[in-house]
Amino acid sequence: MSEQNDDRPTEAALRLALKADCTACFGLCCVALAFARSADFAVNKAAGQPCENLRKDFSCGIHARLRESGFPGCTVFDCFGAGQQVSQVTFGGRDWRAEPGRAALMFEVFPVMRQLHELLWYLTEALALPAAGPVHEELRRARADVDRHTRLGAEELAGLDVAAVRDGVNPLLLRASELVRAGVRGRKRDHRGADLVGARLAGADLRGASLRGALLIAADLRGADLRTADLIGADLRDADLRGADLTGSIFLTQAQLNSARGDGATRLPAGLVRPGHW
Known part of the structure; x- marks a missing residue:
């Protein structure tokens, strides 16, 4: 019908x-x-x-x-x-x-x-x-x-x-x-619920990773590849996303972006906007 x-x-x-x-x-x-x-x-x-x-x-x-x-x-x-x-x-x-x-x-x-x-x-x-x-x-x-x-x-x-x-x-x-995430080739990291406060992850390959509920407060994610990463519930307060690639990341909210730091080189998923304070 x-x-x-x-x-x-x-x-x-x-x-x-x-x-x-x-x-x-x-x-x-x-x-x-x-x-x-x-x-x-x-x-x-x-x-x-x-x-x-x-x-x-x-x-x-x-x-x-x-x-x-x-x-x-x-x-x-x-x-x-x-x-x-x-x-x-x-x-x-x-x-x-x-x-x-x-x-x-x-x-x-x-x-x-x-x-x-x-x-x-x-x-x-x-x-x-x-x-x-x-x-x-x-x-x-x-x-x-x-x-x-x-x-x-x-x-x-x-x-x-x-x-x-x-x-x-x-x-x-x-x-x-x-x-x-099954469509991402290679080994995918599982950081679900992990304590990554202040973690040094600059340039990290996090494609297809699970970061569900991870604590990424003040983490250094400059230039990190977060394409198709699952970010549901991840705490991104003061995380450094300058130059990071968030294209196609899963369940990323505008509020999470607003709590982080980024720049003009940060690549965002469709539907989300670059926060004014970046």
Whole structure:
């Protein structure tokens, strides 16, 4: 049976929904989440407490100069569109200032939705990988299941076992990664979950490597070949990517790039942009 005339959203629409739209959000990341005074944040802030820079219209008063003002941590956070989903869909456009009695529930739902949207982003990325074709049907079913969770009521979302949802999706993402990396010739390094903080990997051949969840904080990756490497969950904070080749790397997010250092010679995957601070 043909599926051409159904009402399902296009891939472009699905991707757009997974991109943060701060104009449609009630500043949830600036209120719901806690942060501690550090190199990433200039002040301490408790969960549920509005950031001192949050304006009445829910915009950020220092958005254009976050790094210079001591808030680089804000520039590497990505809600994957969870903010507008919670604000406009889950709570129907009713904000926490207008309905303070619902504020605590909204703040509790936001991090749950953020995890669901992150999973949707990874599943959508996996479906764009031709080599992962053998698991595309399973990936589509998984994406539909996760999407249904995002449309639950606020109370149901607050009680959702997100870890169980993630455990159901991760094996599929791993299989998709394995199928893609199998096309890389030669021995492929396995650094899954490895502690590579400050590692000297300049010029390293990491084609098709598994760097899933690896700690690459301040690692020297200058000129490294990371083509088709799996970078899902890798911590790239302050990693030196100058001259590195990230072409075709798997599951690399914009937030990961934003947390790293690079230059005009760093080669990026399609769909990601060179951070302004590089």
